[in-house]
Amino acid sequence: MSAPDFYFVVNSTARHIHDEYGKEVLVDYWRSLGREYYGQRAGKWREGGLPAIADDWRQYFLHEPGAVVETTVEADAAHLDVRVCPAIKHLRESGRDIVPYFCEHCDHTCGSMAEQAGYQFARTGGMGSCHQTFYRPPATAEE
Amino acid sequence: MLGCQDFCGYYDWTFHYLRRNFGQGAVEKYWAEAIAADAQHHYIQTGEYQGLRGLYESWLKTGRNEQCDWTVTLDEGHNLLRLDMRQCPSKGFLLDNDLNADEDYCDHCMGWIGPALHQLGAEVAAHEHNHCGQCWWEIRAIEESQPPVEVSADIRKDPRWGQGYLHRYAHHDKLPLLSEGEDADSCDVLVNWFRSADSLVVLGPGSSSVGEAWPTNDAHPAEIVSGRRYAAGDCPLDHVRGVLLEHDPGLLPAVAERFHSTERRPLLMHCYLPGEPMLNFAQHRLPRAVPILPLLIRSGVYTHQSQRRHPSTCLFAVLLAAALQKRIVVRDLERPSSQLEADDLEYLRQAWQHVEGRMDLPTNLRGVFPQHSPLVHNPSG
Numbered sequence: 106m107s108a109p110d111f112y113f114v115v116n117s118t119a120r121h122i123h124d125e126y127g128k129e130v131l132v133d134y135w136r137s138l139g140r141e142y143y144g145q146r147a148g149k150w151r152e153g154g155l156p157a158i159a160d161d162w163r164q165y166f167l168h169e170p171g172a173v174v175e176t177t178v179e180a181d182a183a184h185l186d187v188r189v190c191p192a193i194k195h196l197r198e199s200g201r202d203i204v205p206y207f208c209e210h211c212d213h214t215c216g217s218m219a220e221q222a223g224y225q226f227a228r229t230g231g232m233g234s235c236h237q238t239f240y241r242p243p244a245t246a247e248e
Numbered sequence: 249m250l251g252c253q254d255f256c257g258y259y260d261w262t263f264h265y266l267r268r269n270f271g272q273g274a275v276e277k278y279w280a281e282a283i284a285a286d287a288q289h290h291y292i293q294t295g296e297y298q299g300l301r302g303l304y305e306s307w308l309k310t311g312r313n314e315q316c317d318w319t320v321t322l323d324e325g326h327n328l329l330r331l332d333m334r335q336c337p338s339k340g341f342l343l344d345n346d347l348n349a350d351e352d353y354c355d356h357c358m359g360w361i362g363p364a365l366h367q368l369g370a371e372v373a374a375h376e377h378n379h380c381g382q383c384w385w386e387i388r389a390i391e392e393s394q395p396p397v398e399v400s401a402d403i404r405k406d407p408r409w410g411q412g413y414l415h416r417y418a419h420h421d422k423l424p425l426l427s428e429g430e431d432a433d434s435c436d437v438l439v440n441w442f443r444s445a446d447s448l449v450v451l452g453p454g455s456s457s458v459g460e461a462w463p464t465n466d467a468h469p470a471e472i473v474s475g476r477r478y479a480a481g482d483c484p485l486d487h488v489r490g491v492l493l494e495h496d497p498g499l500l501p502a503v504a505e506r507f508h509s510t511e512r513r514p515l516l517m518h519c520y521l522p523g524e525p526m527l528n529f530a531q532h533r534l535p536r537a538v539p540i541l542p543l544l545i546r547s548g549v550y551t552h553q554s555q556r557r558h559p560s561t562c563l564f565a566v567l568l569a570a571a572l573q574k575r576i577v578v579r580d581l582e583r584p585s586s587q588l589e590a591d592d593l594e595y596l597r598q599a600w601q602h603v604e605g606r607m608d609l610p611t612n613l614r615g616v617f618p619q620h621s622p623l624v625h626n627p628s629g
Contacts, residue, residue, distance in 0.1 A: 108313040111255035113287040118262060121282035126270070134265055138250075142261040142349070145555060168253040192249060211249050 109170050112192040113201060120204045128206070135210050139217030150222035150239075158222070158239045159183040171195060182240040193233045208232060215239075256341040264350035264545070279359030284367075288360055295368040300329040303370075303387065307331065314338065319401035326395050329387040332403040336381040343381065346523040346554035351435075351542035354379050354415065361385075362420050372420055376404075378412035379539070380526050410530025412520065413539055425538065435543040439572060441515045442489065445470035447577055448569035451483055452562040454580035469577070472565045478514070479503045488514045492565045493537050495524035504532035519564055521552075540568050547571035549602045550595075559595045566607075570599035575606040581613060588616075 122131045139147070150158045159176040162185050166174040173189035196203050208231035219226040219239050227238045250258065266274045284292070294302030304322040307329075311318060317335040321328070342353055354377045365371050371390050377383035384403045388394045403409055413434075416423040422432040431437045442448065447469045453476065470489035477483055478491045479502035491514045493503065507513060518527065518537035529536045544550035549571045550559075559567065562581060569576040576599065588596075596616055600607050609616065 107251070107253045108255075108310075109252055110287075110310070110313060111252035111259075114255065114259065114283065115250045117282040117286035118278075120286065121278055125274075125277070125281075130269075134262075137265060138258055138261065142258045165251060165253070169249075169251045187249075190249070191251075214250060 107168050107170055109191065109195040110199075112195050113199070115192060115210070116196055116201060116203060116207060119207060119210060123204065123206065131206075132209075132213050135213035136217040139214040140221065143214070143218050144221065147218040147221035150218065150224070155179075155181075155183040155224075155239065158219075158224070159185075166191075182238050185237040187230075187235045187237060190233055190235065197233075203232075208235065211235075211237065254341075256338045257345060257347050259356070260342055260347060260353045261349040263353070263356065267350060268548075276359060279356055280363040283356070283360035284364040288364060291364050292367050295364075295370065299368075300324060300327070300370070300387065300389065303368075304329055319399075321399050321401065323397055326397045327388045327392040328394075328397050329385075330397070330399055331383075331385040331387075332399065332401040333381070333383045334403060334406060334408070336383065339379070339381045343522045346521075346552075348522050348541060348545075348552040351545050352379070352415075354383070357383075358417060358420075358422075361387075366420075372417055374419075375417040376414050378409060378414055379520060380408065380412035382406065382408050382411070407528070407531075410528040411526040413518075413536040426535070433542075434539050435546055437538050438515075438517070438540065438543050438568070441538075442470060442572050442574065445489065445574060447575040448472055448572065449487070449577040449579065450562060450565040450569055451477060451579050452581040453477065472517075472569065474561045474565070475499045475503045479506050481506065485510065486512070490515045490517055490565075490568075492540070492561055492568070493518045493527060494561050495519070495521060495527070497525055497527055500527060500529075500532045500534065504534050507534060517568070519558075519561075521558060540564065540571075543571045544568065547602070549598055557589065557591045559592065563592055563595045563599075566599045567595060570602040570607075573603060575608075576603060577608045578613070579610055581610055588613075 119131060122134050146161065150161065156178050159178045162174070163176045166172040169191040171189060171194050172191040175186040175188070177184045193203065193207070208228070212226065212228055215237065216226040224239045225242050227240070229236045263275050266278055291303060291306045294306050298305070300322060301324065304320060307320050310316070311320065314337050316333065316337055318331060318333040321330040339354060342348065358372065358375065362372055365387065369390055370387060372385060373388045373394050374386040375384065382403050413425070424430050424432055425434055425437050429437060431440060449469050449471045451471060451473045453474065469487065471483060471487045472490040472492060473483050473488055475491055475493040475496070476499055478488060479499055491503070493499070493516060507516070516535060516537040517540050519541055520539050527537070541550070541552065544567050545552070549567050566576060566578060593616060
């Protein structure tokens with residue numbers, strides 16, 4: 106059930122927690138979500154490594170309406186080239202007021218999941234298109 | 249990213265996050281402010297502009313997007329917008345994926361629809377849901393007459409309506425869970441039902457040893473048994489105060505026969521685990537069993553994890569007794585601790601810690617905890 110109006114709730118939930126409890130709690134919410142709700146998914150990343158991460162996101166974005174995303178895997182990193190973020194696209198087309206920290210949910214939720222799997226997460230860009238990288242921590246890469 | 253394909257799963261988890269950190273009031277505030285007034289603001293806009301017809305159009309669009317199996321009926325002449333849900337895709341996602349993070353996912357609909365309608369001078373005049381994916385709603389303008397209207401799509405005519413437990417609302421007030429009770433909250437129902445018991449004796453599936461196993465100094469012990477054991481009558485029925493029904497529809501005829509032939513009837517309870525077979529109580533003229541997961545989750549004694557082996561009925565009964573903060577006597581588990589799965593031992597430990605060791609295990613299980621721990625009680629010793 107991929108109903109794009111659910112993106113409205115992702116946006117309004119971030120606004121509500123931020124305004125009601127503060128940014129620190131919002132970050133804790135996103136990170137806890139990655140750790141608890143997505144814990145099993147992160148476990149599969151740990152088992153399957155970077156190819157599993159890339160494949161997981163490729164499959165995931167296939168079910169997000171309007172998404173245009175390319176995934177690639179290198180020796181030490183999995184890359185997501187998010188050309189069209191389906192959430193931002195739908196929120197904009199629906200005239201919704203997007204919270205300025207919307208894209209940070211990826212940093213914290215994906216970051217939390219990456220850490221559980223033994224990787225790190227980085228994002229450049231945002232608000233419609235971005236580049237996301239899951240990579241081995243430097244110490245591990247040297248081994 | 250947080251996508252829309254698995255939204256319902258982390259929506260449920262979000263309720264639990266808010267509830268455990270900030271309390272029930274925080275969840276209600278979230279539904280009213282973040283959902284009704286923000287995410288679902290388009291309902292309020294169309295409702296302000298077009299009344300019930302505007303809401304009807306909005307729900308039709310939602311139904312198409314979410315692929316609801318339902319009937320939406322608009323009868324403006326009788327001041328009625330009615331929804332009859334045959335299979336809720338949102339609750340269905342949780343059931344299909346074995347998800348149950350929060351106490352009661354279905355509450356969120358009333359949680360946002362109620363506040364949204366109040367802004368429009370409308371209300372949920374009547375509503376029921378059975379927590380198995382079926383529900384019905386009567387939405388009406390408050391200031392206009394609200395004549396009774398029959399609809400052919402009434403979900404209550406569907407055999408699936410006999411499944412699950414009902415939450416019922418009239419004019420936004422939640423009604424008592426049991427027909428003869430006053431408590432609307434299932435946790436309150438359980439607490440009050442067992443209030444007079446000093447100890448709860450949980451009988452496992454083994455042969456009866458109750459007479460010799462009960463602590464002699466307890467004035468008001470009460471038994472909890474499984475549906476199978478209750479139906480078989482292999483326990484002192486006079487002491488049975490609660491029956492925790494398994495996810496086995498085949499047991500219901502025998503349970504019903506025993507229940508209807510008993511004068512002092514026990515409270516029927518059930519886990520309603522997602523993904524397990526559903527019990528049709530109405531089919532057997534049984535009262536709908538009271539759910540125990542909300543209390544277990546609220547007390548923190550149990551966290552439902554998909555793909556993890558769930559506790560047996562007996563262990564769920566032990567967790568229930570722990571959530572009720574009673575002294576627990578466990579009998580007839582039969583298997584020695586060496587044959588229990590690691591998860592079972594973990595559940596037992598959780599219960600034991602929750603009641604601070606006020607738990608009396610059968611001899612074959614006393615090795616589960618430190619042998620000389622003063623917290624392990626031996627009634628015969």
